[in-house]
Amino acid sequence: MPGIALGIWHDGQQSLHAHGLANLETGYPMREDTILQIGSISKIFTTTLLMMLVDEGLIALDDPVSKHLPGFRLTKDGTQNDVKIVNLVNHTSGVYGDHFEDFGWGDDALERYVESMSELRQVYEPGTLWSYTNSAFNLAGRIIELKLGTTFEQAMKERVFEPLGMSRTFYFPHEAIAYPVSVGHTLVDPAGDEHEVARRWPIPRASGPAGSISSTVGDMLKFARFHMGDGTWEGRRLLSEESIKLMQEVHVEHTGMADAWGLGWMINFYDGEKVIGHGGATNGFNAHLDIVPARDFALVILTNSDRGAAAYREIIDWVLEDRLGLKKQAAPVVPLEAEQLAEYAGDYSELLVDITISVEGDGLRLDSIRKGALADTDEERKQPPVHLEPLGNDRFRVTNGATAGSIVDFFRHADGSIRFVRVGGRVIGRIPPAQAGN
Amino acid sequence: MSFSNALRDRVTDAMARWAVPGVTVGTLSTERVETWAFGVVALDTQFPVRTDTLFQIGSISKPFTATLLMTLVERGELGLDEPVTTYVPDLILADPEAPDKITTRHLLTHQAGFWGDWFADFGLGDTAIERFVAQYGRLPQTFEPGTHWAYNNCGYILAGLIAARITGKTFEQALYDLVIRPLGLEHTVLSAAEAIAYPVAVGHTVDPHTGEARIARSFLRPRARNAAGGVLASIDDVLRFAELHLRPDGSVLSPQAVARMRESQVDTFEAGASWGLGFKIEQYEGGTVVGHGGATNGFRALLQMVPEQEFAVAILTNGDNGSQLAGEIADWILAERLGIRPVEHPTVPLDSAELERLTGVYTQPYGRIEIRSQAGELEGRQTTFSPYSEVEGEVTGKWFRLRTIGDGRAIVEDGELQGNQIKFWDAEDGGIRFLQAGGRLYFPDAWPFTMGDEA
Numbered sequence: 001m002p003g004i005a006l007g008i009w010h011d012g013q014q015s016l017h018a019h020g021l022a023n024l025e026t027g028y029p030m031r032e033d034t035i036l037q038i039g040s041i042s043k044i045f046t047t048t049l050l051m052m053l054v055d056e057g058l059i060a061l062d063d064p065v066s067k068h069l070p071g072f073r074l075t076k077d078g079t080q081n082d083v084k085i086v087n088l089v090n091h092t093s094g095v096y097g098d099h100f101e102d103f104g105w106g107d108d109a110l111e112r113y114v115e116s117m118s119e120l121r122q123v124y125e126p127g128t129l130w131s132y133t134n135s136a137f138n139l140a141g142r143i144i145e146l147k148l149g150t151t152f153e154q155a156m157k158e159r160v161f162e163p164l165g166m167s168r169t170f171y172f173p174h175e176a177i178a179y180p181v182s183v184g185h186t187l188v189d190p191a192g193d194e195h196e197v198a199r200r201w202p203i204p205r206a207s208g209p210a211g212s213i214s215s216t217v218g219d220m221l222k223f224a225r226f227h228m229g230d231g232t233w234e235g236r237r238l239l240s241e242e243s244i245k246l247m248q249e250v251h252v253e254h255t256g257m258a259d260a261w262g263l264g265w266m267i268n269f270y271d272g273e274k275v276i277g278h279g280g281a282t283n284g285f286n287a288h289l290d291i292v293p294a295r296d297f298a299l300v301i302l303t304n305s306d307r308g309a310a311a312y313r314e315i316i317d318w319v320l321e322d323r324l325g326l327k328k329q330a331a332p333v334v335p336l337e338a339e340q341l342a343e344y345a346g347d348y349s350e351l352l353v354d355i356t357i358s359v360e361g362d363g364l365r366l367d368s369i370r371k372g373a374l375a376d377t378d379e380e381r382k383q384p385p386v387h388l389e390p391l392g393n394d395r396f397r398v399t400n401g402a403t404a405g406s407i408v409d410f411f412r413h414a415d416g417s418i419r420f421v422r423v424g425g426r427v428i429g430r431i432p433p434a435q436a437g438n
Numbered sequence: 439m440s441f442s443n444a445l446r447d448r449v450t451d452a453m454a455r456w457a458v459p460g461v462t463v464g465t466l467s468t469e470r471v472e473t474w475a476f477g478v479v480a481l482d483t484q485f486p487v488r489t490d491t492l493f494q495i496g497s498i499s500k501p502f503t504a505t506l507l508m509t510l511v512e513r514g515e516l517g518l519d520e521p522v523t524t525y526v527p528d529l530i531l532a533d534p535e536a537p538d539k540i541t542t543r544h545l546l547t548h549q550a551g552f553w554g555d556w557f558a559d560f561g562l563g564d565t566a567i568e569r570f571v572a573q574y575g576r577l578p579q580t581f582e583p584g585t586h587w588a589y590n591n592c593g594y595i596l597a598g599l600i601a602a603r604i605t606g607k608t609f610e611q612a613l614y615d616l617v618i619r620p621l622g623l624e625h626t627v628l629s630a631a632e633a634i635a636y637p638v639a640v641g642h643t644v645d646p647h648t649g650e651a652r653i654a655r656s657f658l659r660p661r662a663r664n665a666a667g668g669v670l671a672s673i674d675d676v677l678r679f680a681e682l683h684l685r686p687d688g689s690v691l692s693p694q695a696v697a698r699m700r701e702s703q704v705d706t707f708e709a710g711a712s713w714g715l716g717f718k719i720e721q722y723e724g725g726t727v728v729g730h731g732g733a734t735n736g737f738r739a740l741l742q743m744v745p746e747q748e749f750a751v752a753i754l755t756n757g758d759n760g761s762q763l764a765g766e767i768a769d770w771i772l773a774e775r776l777g778i779r780p781v782e783h784p785t786v787p788l789d790s791a792e793l794e795r796l797t798g799v800y801t802q803p804y805g806r807i808e809i810r811s812q813a814g815e816l817e818g819r820q821t822t823f824s825p826y827s828e829v830e831g832e833v834t835g836k837w838f839r840l841r842t843i844g845d846g847r848a849i850v851e852d853g854e855l856q857g858n859q860i861k862f863w864d865a866e867d868g869g870i871r872f873l874q875a876g877g878r879l880y881f882p883d884a885w886p887f888t889m890g891d892e893a
Contacts, residue, residue, distance in 0.1 A: 026637045028485045105631070105661070106563020172562075174630035178640050178655045180483050201635040205562075 001305040002185050003030035007217030009298040022182040025197050035181040035214045036302040038287045039280020042213040047089045047264030051243040058147045061086040068143045073118040082126045088136040089263045090251045096120040097133035098352050102204035113206035114142040130255040132425035134210040141209025164222045169215040176214045182304045184284015198284030224291045224298035257425040270326035288312045310402045334392030347431045348421045364388040457651040458757030460487040462673040466750040473673045480640035492638040492670045493754035495739045496732025499669040504546050504716025508695045509616045518543040525600045533579035540583045545593040546715045547703040552577040554590030559660040570662035571599050578887035587704045589877030591666040598665020620690050625672035633670045639756040641736015646833045654736030680750035700728045707861035707874035724778035740764035786844035800873040800880030816840040
């Protein structure tokens, strides 16, 4: 991994650390004030701004999205009256999520993106399952634009970045470029160690609410401390205490990427202590923010590598144990019979990935082929296969590779047959065996 | 002392004198391409400049735009002497007759006559250039099309729109497809969003009070300006572009088209200087120099080519005083390598009545120049108040001495503008029509035009 920047807030003390390089090509070192992409941690910012609108009575979490987007059609199924605003920020809308279509750099990018959401699939019935949904946050961003009458980025700057003194936190490359800023690095070969500079740096503007903030570890600790507080910052109220707390409460329990989900936040329990956070993964950058409000503790890790997640998972667990004595208890393996395992075998497919599940020893084997979008090239990219160990209740855990420890869930039709697999937090439909044979 | 060592000494000395943090220098000759990197990409990081570092090249983008338009001429899709309304029939200018009189040749040679320093921000979207040009009815027509030369950014932006309309692509995509990619320029981009993933320099302005460089946090942004100044490139790529114009292989432009671009089309206000299609042409002692400079917020750049000797020198800097450095170094390299030098202009003294006639205040929308007569010598002082500068409010420079060289011209003898020429143009009534400096027209007393309302 080329470089990492790390910030810790604990009991009123801040420490910032920088290691390695900001750019493999130039050899420029990582600095404590280097700007890196935070990816989907941006979703917590979007949720924060959305909650400000809730505080002001401009929207309500239970409003259908159609209430704030007259004439808007959501998905091919027309689910705009069924999807509530709360579903957008806790990943339960069921709207196809990995929609990153580029509508350019104009101020109308988000508006045009949201118009294109009428072409998306409704993967499952709104509110019934949890599946990581980028597109829903962009829709939330558009609602913010309409309610505040300004661009989404400008609203965030005025209402969050500037009040919190986050002076090196930006949405646009032309803002970040005049500061120390890191490039992203991707793996030349997913199975190897060699990295190369990712020449496509920006996220399309229309996906800004889902993930295009760049920031420093110092600025991110300010944001983290704000969320460990009462909604005020330096004596000024930005958000109600109720909204701060509501964001951190468990709203969805059975999620594939954490023990539970709040509003925006993911929630994990370490020895019963609530650790809330979020990760981010963009082209060549991986990042994670974790806060433990009960202990006045925050940890932010920003990396400039496509597999920075493998490193930050180790670091988070080590730091939480070292500093707070918190340990994540791994769920025990629950052995399954061969015929039970065979139920899960089959082909699953979504726009961005094809997955094949087969029985392998006491568990399952998962093969996946990534198909374009956020990958550096449009070529289909075959990922190294991983092994899954059974945890019971249709849940499995990856045992090897860069995603080791992550959860894979299966969901069933009413008749008991397998309907979906959830990998990497995404609910992916099974191709019925009759079709798969064609 | 080797050339490289002598160059290092001179550049290092000039960087200190002019408060320029980082510089790349490149030369192209019949034998080889050589590049050098000096200083730092940013004062805060102190990270070293590399020979592949991207800089904003500012108005050196204009020769790129002109090259793009010439590719369309060669394809038979554009007529240089057709009125621009052939390609942009919806063009509205303040003078309703002007659109049918102005040609693409006028745009590329700065003879369109509408005021050309309007830079309003229409954002980053694909439609920015269309929306920008749709406002040209605001720009006063400062002279009849084709009758004068005055540096015109807005003219180049209109030229960029013509390329977009003809190709059916964005201006940027057309430039990539027809010039940048065919030339194999892999370190040439048109936005911060692209440049950020490359080694790239940060601009620096000079504090007018302390003379010290400081980081310009405002990087180039408004996309509508790209055809006038939006290119970012490495020194190697600027030299590769120069090579197209020195040794055309027919891949982008024919040798005939390249030759046409550096033919003098119109005299400028400077003695011995004229303009071709996109390039400035200067007579030096011993040869003709064809080139262009560039200036954006915090960046200055210069490209100078000597076609007779198939030689080019390019200098990219990340400091607002980089023009002075680039001028010094380029002239030194041209003298050292080719033995050619700027023409010395002998003094032509003026009598006191004539000196008195020239004194006064001359104004353009972003500045004014005061001219006074002191003990038989002419002096000048410039005040700028650009809305696009990082320096807020009016900034008034020091009085500089002017040495008159005849034909209404004078040369600045000291200060930051040292070496620049200005010219007083006579009115038919015996007064002064305007003073031209930095390519811009300064009118006696107040600027006699008003900006129209936004459409």
